[in-house]
Amino acid sequence: MSPDDLPVVLLVDDEVRSQDAMRRTLDEDFRILTASSADEAREWLTRQEVAVILCDQRMPGQMGVDFLKEVRERWPDTVRIVISGYTDSEDIITGINEAGIYQYILKPWVPDHLLATVRTAVEARTLQQGLSRLELELRTGAPLLKARRAQRLNEAQAVFGFERIIRAPGSPMEGVCAMAARLARYDLPVLVLGESGTGKELLARAIHYASPRQSGPFVMENCAAIPDTLLESELFGHKRGAFTGAYEDHIGLFQRAHGGTVFLDEIGETSPAFQVKLLRVLQEGELRPVGSTRAVPVDVRVLAATHRTLEDEVKAGRFREDLYYRIAGTTLHMPALRERADDIAVIAQHVLRHVAQELGRPEVHFTPEALSCLSAYAWPGNIRELRNEIARAVALSDDVALRPQAFSPRLRCGEAASLAKPSAPELASLPRKGTLAERLDAVEAMVLREVLARHQGNKTRAAAELDLSRVGLRAKMQRFGLDEA
Numbered sequence: 001m002s003p004d005d006l007p008v009v010l011l012v013d014d015e016v017r018s019q020d021a022m023r024r025t026l027d028e029d030f031r032i033l034t035a036s037s038a039d040e041a042r043e044w045l046t047r048q049e050v051a052v053i054l055c056d057q058r059m060p061g062q063m064g065v066d067f068l069k070e071v072r073e074r075w076p077d078t079v080r081i082v083i084s085g086y087t088d089s090e091d092i093i094t095g096i097n098e099a100g101i102y103q104y105i106l107k108p109w110v111p112d113h114l115l116a117t118v119r120t121a122v123e124a125r126t127l128q129q130g131l132s133r134l135e136l137e138l139r140t141g142a143p144l145l146k147a148r149r150a151q152r153l154n155e156a157q158a159v160f161g162f163e164r165i166i167r168a169p170g171s172p173m174e175g176v177c178a179m180a181a182r183l184a185r186y187d188l189p190v191l192v193l194g195e196s197g198t199g200k201e202l203l204a205r206a207i208h209y210a211s212p213r214q215s216g217p218f219v220m221e222n223c224a225a226i227p228d229t230l231l232e233s234e235l236f237g238h239k240r241g242a243f244t245g246a247y248e249d250h251i252g253l254f255q256r257a258h259g260g261t262v263f264l265d266e267i268g269e270t271s272p273a274f275q276v277k278l279l280r281v282l283q284e285g286e287l288r289p290v291g292s293t294r295a296v297p298v299d300v301r302v303l304a305a306t307h308r309t310l311e312d313e314v315k316a317g318r319f320r321e322d323l324y325y326r327i328a329g330t331t332l333h334m335p336a337l338r339e340r341a342d343d344i345a346v347i348a349q350h351v352l353r354h355v356a357q358e359l360g361r362p363e364v365h366f367t368p369e370a371l372s373c374l375s376a377y378a379w380p381g382n383i384r385e386l387r388n389e390i391a392r393a394v395a396l397s398d399d400v401a402l403r404p405q406a407f408s409p410r411l412r413c414g415e416a417a418s419l420a421k422p423s424a425p426e427l428a429s430l431p432r433k434g435t436l437a438e439r440l441d442a443v444e445a446m447v448l449r450e451v452l453a454r455h456q457g458n459k460t461r462a463a464a465e466l467d468l469s470r471v472g473l474r475a476k477m478q479r480f481g482l483d484e485a
C-alpha cells in the first residue's frame, strides 16, 4: 500500500511540539495532516477525505469540542477524538453528546494508547461504512456487496497480514509466522511473549486477518496504559451513572469486537482484581458492563501479549493461575532482534524506504558500513528502537548516503572499537611470549620508558601525565629496572 492509500488522520493542535509528538507516533500507519487552528482544519476537511480527526480541547478562540460539533454536522464520516488535560474534562463531558465524540484521550497521552485508539477508530469507521453500504445495497438490491467486502478484506490483509512482518530468509521469525498462521485457523486464545518492540502487536493483527474472524473487527487495548478501574470500563463498558462522570452508557471494547478479535497487550500489568473479572468474561462468554445487572453475550477471540515471563508472575502470585491457563493455551515467543541479526538489515531497509518517503527524501540510502553498524548493535528496544534510530538519522543528516556517523554514539561503539584496533607497528611492538601478566608488565615498562623519554627523565611531569604519584612512579621504575638508566 503506498503512503497515499493510508487512512488520513488530521491533527489539530496549535502547539507544534505536541503536533510533532503525535505525528511521530502515528505516521507509520496513517497519512498525517496537521492544522494549528479550526480554520486550517476546515480547509483540509473540505479538500480531503479525513478518516479521523484528533483535536486538542484548547485551541485559540474556540474549544475543541465546539469545533467537533461542526465537524459532526458537515463531515459526519470523520471519527472525532478529543485530546484534553484533566482540567478540561467537565467542558468535554458537556460537549460530548453534541459532538458525537468517539473517544477522549487524557494528557499526558501514552504513545501506544494513542496509536491503538486511532487504529480502533479507523477500524470502527471502516466497519460503519461497510454497514452503511450494506444497508444501501440491501435496499437497492446491489449485487456487488460480496465483491466489495472481499476487496476491503484484501486491503486490510495487505496492510496487516504476515507479509507485513519483514524478515530475512531463514530467520527464526519464519517459524513463528508459520506457527501463528496455523494457529490463526482455530478459535483458540494465543499468548504472545517477547520483549517490548519485537512486533507482538503486528503478529496479533496478522493472526486476526488470517483467521475465520478476519472480516470481524480487531480491537486492541494496552492494559498498561490505563488504570485498573478505567480498564474495566474500557473493556466491558459502563452504564450511565455507574460512577462520577459516567454521563452516558458506554459500549466496551469487547462488545465492539463482537464477531472478531480482542488483543490485550501487556496483560501481565493487570491487577489480580481485574484478572478475576476478565476470567469470568472468558469463561462465561458474557460480560456485565460496570453498573449494569444485565449480562451481554459476547463472541470474541482473545489474543494477549506481555513482555514478562508470565509463569514467573504466576509463581510470584502477581498473575492468577486460572487466567494464565485460560489465555496461555498456545504460546508464541517473539525472538528479540539481537537473536535474529539477519533480520536487522532487511527491516532497516524497509523502514528507511518508508521514513525517507515520509520525509520527502526518497533517495536516501545506507552505506554498507552503516548497515554493518546497525547489524552489530544489540537493539535492547528492538524494532521500535531501530525505527526511531533510522528516523533520527534521516532527519539529522543532509547526506543522501547514511553513514555510521549519522547514528547515535551508542551505536557507533562497533565503529569506535574498529578504530581502536592496534595498527601494524603497534602490533609489531606487542610482546609475543609469556603469560598475560608477563606481557602486560612488558607493555607497562614500554609505556613508562616512552613517557620518561618524552619528559627527558622528569619524574614529576611523567607521573602527572600517567596520573601516578612520584613515589608510585619511582616504585614502578624500580620494578622494571628503569631507575638504573
Ligand SMILES: Nc1ncnc2c1ncn2[C@@H]1O[C@H](COP(=O)(O)OP(=O)(O)OP(=O)(O)O)[C@@H](O)[C@H]1O
Pocket: 028, 112, 164, 165, 166, 167, 194, 195, 196, 197, 198, 199, 200, 201, 202, 203, 265, 305, 307, 347, 350, 383, 384, 387
Ligand atoms: N518484522 C517487522 N517488520 C517491520 N516492522 C516491524 C516488525 N516488527 C515490528 N515492527 C514495527 O515495530 C514497532 C513495534 O512493534 P509492535 O508494537 O508490534 O511491538 P510490541 O512487541 O507489540 O511492542 P510492545 O510490547 O511495546 O507493545 C511497530 O511500529 C511495528 O510496526
